[in-house]
Structures are given as structure tokens and as C-alpha cells.
Amino acid sequence: MKRTITIGREFGSGGRELGRRLAEALGIEYYDKEIIDAVAKHTSLSEDYVHKIIDRKPHALFPITVGQSMSYMENYYFQQVQSVYQAQTEIIKDLAAKAPSVMVGRGADAILKDENPFRIFVYADFDYRVKRCMERKEAPVSSEKEAKRMVNEIDKNRAKYYEFYSNQRWGDKLYYDLCINTTDVVIKDIVPPLAEMLKAYL
């Protein structure tokens, strides 16, 4: 198996768990936060800041400016966002060239377009994702209302970021080889057969 497996995922769908287990089952590398760590090192920005840039829509980090006076700041932020994206692109391409791996998020499917990655998208019903998000405590939420807001917000930002850089619609099945619905599915049960399938597919 030579192709990188990329995983796009809706927040709360278990895409990260699926990716991690898939990499384990296939005995290959798994990259998720590791990419951010590497970008942070590469750009000497903090991991936290890099995370914010990557998970937010590209414009979100720009200050609201009035008149000419802020144009320097605006330019500064824009350059940071661009340099993070540039560093990320290089790191993702380097990692993909080294060895087969599973890469979660970061628009890796679009970045690696020319290398023909196997592109998976993981999704689920909205209510299921809210429930999963609350049960798993992946993020600190105090109420269902807050979990719903978070699921909506994070996906909206992922979509904006992805679409800004890839010029493709995030989650549109046409840009993926396989789309997996995880609603009411026990992820660890489906990963072994999925891995078997991918071995032959790749």
C-alpha cells in the first residue's frame, strides 16, 4: 500500500478515532496533531496559535480595521496565516513522500491531490454527533445547547478553511473516494474490515 489515506470528518463523527484505529490496523503512521506540532516548530509560532489558524476560517484572525492605520496589522496577520498554510503544505507533502500514513484533517486530501491519496470522509447525523460530543467530553461543554453550537461552529470553520484553500466543497462526496456514515456505529468494530478493504483498494 503506497497511497496516503486522508480523512476529512465532521466534528463529533468519530473520524479521528476511525483514523487512529485504521492506521493501527494497517500498521502505518498516523498524523493529526503531529502536523500542527511540526508546523509550530517550523514557523516558531505556538501550537495553540497554529491550531487556531488551522481550525478557523482564514478571515477570522484578521482584526476589524478602520482606515489606513491598521493595514500594517492586517498584513501581518495575513502573512502569518499564509506562512502557517505554507509550512503545513510542505510538511504534509514531506510526510506523504516518506511513508504511507493516515492523515486526519488539515485539508490533506486537497494538498496531496497530485499524489492521488485515498480520500475518506467521515460523517454522521447531527443529533448523533451532539450526543457523541457530550459523552466523549472531547471538548468542555456544559449543556446540549452548547454542544450543538460547538458542532455547528467547528464544522462551519472547517468548511470555510477547506474551501478557501482547496476551492472544493468540504464534505461534498465527489471529492472523496469513500464516505462513511458513523451514526450508531461502533467504530472499533468496523475498522478491521475497512482496513482489509483498503489493503486491496490501495
Place this chain on the structure above:
Amino acid sequence: MKRTITIGREFGSGGRELGRRLAEALGIEYYDKEIIDAVAKHTSLSEDYVHKIIDRKPHALFPITVGQSMSYMENYYFQQVQSVYQAQTEIIKDLAAKAPSVMVGRGADAILKDENPFRIFVYADFDYRVKRCMERKEAPVSSEKEAKRMVNEIDKNRAKYYEFYSNQRWGDKLYYDLCINTTDVVIKDIVPPLAEMLKAYL
């Protein structure tokens, strides 16, 4: 394996071939045109006519009427469409209750909603589907232009029919468990591992 596997598919994506091969690999029944045959017998309408009703949007068979004079005809056609749909629904439910099978098209996924079928959607790039349609000669097309028109037209009608009866968006990944992109894929190569995956999944 107890769940029926339903296959929705874009025209020219090879969904029917995938379904047939999948049923073979799993050693279960395969229903496609057989459903239409059964509906035709059940309703004493010709297979050809039933096919037209099923593959067209529900309104397509209604004559354009002006005033009161055509209301009897209108009503007559509407009743035929409804009786075909009713017969089809019963036949699909009967077949699903008998034994596990692969069912292609006919909105079977929505009809069997309460029986929890495993819902696959097969799709591909538009250009690939046009190419496949011309190569396979699945339908008599004399030019690329005609093939393009046909791919568009058939999918538009499938979508209308599906959406009219199911109240779900045709091809929207949320209504399927697995969406498979067949662009540049050799279907017979991916079916054996897919069958392995489904054995564990179902």
C-alpha cells in the same frame, strides 16, 4: 448477514455492476429489473410502461391539461403511478422479508427504512460517467453530447422520483451508510474486499 443491501447510483457510475458482483460475492439474491417484472405482473401493466413510471419523475406521465375536460385522464394516470408505486413497495418489502439480498434502485433504501437496510450510494465524476456510458453502450447514444444529455436527464428523473416518494434528497450522503466513488475504479477489483467489509458490518 440479515440486512438488505440497497444501492442507489448515479447513471453511468457502475452501481448496477457493483450491486450484481456484490450479491455474487456474498452469495445472496440480486434484484434490479426483477422488481419491475414483478410489479408489471402485479399490476397488469407492461414492463416497459412500469419502467417509464419508475425512472421518470412522478409528474412526467401526467398529460398537460386545460380546464376540466382532462381531469378524468389526469386522475387515471395518477392512479396508475400510485398503483405502480404501491405494488413496488409491497414487492420490495416482501422480498426483503424473505432473504438477504442486494436491491438496486427503486428507492428501496427509503421503502425499507424501518427494516434498517445497509444503504450504499455509488457515484462518479460526470465526465467519467459519460465516458463509461459511451464505452459500455448501456444505452444507444450516437455522440458525446447525447451521452451527456442522457446522464443528466436520467439522474434528474431519478432524483425527482426518489425525492417525491421518500422526502429525502437523492444522493445526499446523510441518507446512506457508505458512498463509493467509482471514478477510474475497476469495479470487479473492489467488490471482493467490499464484500468482506460488509460481512462484518452487517
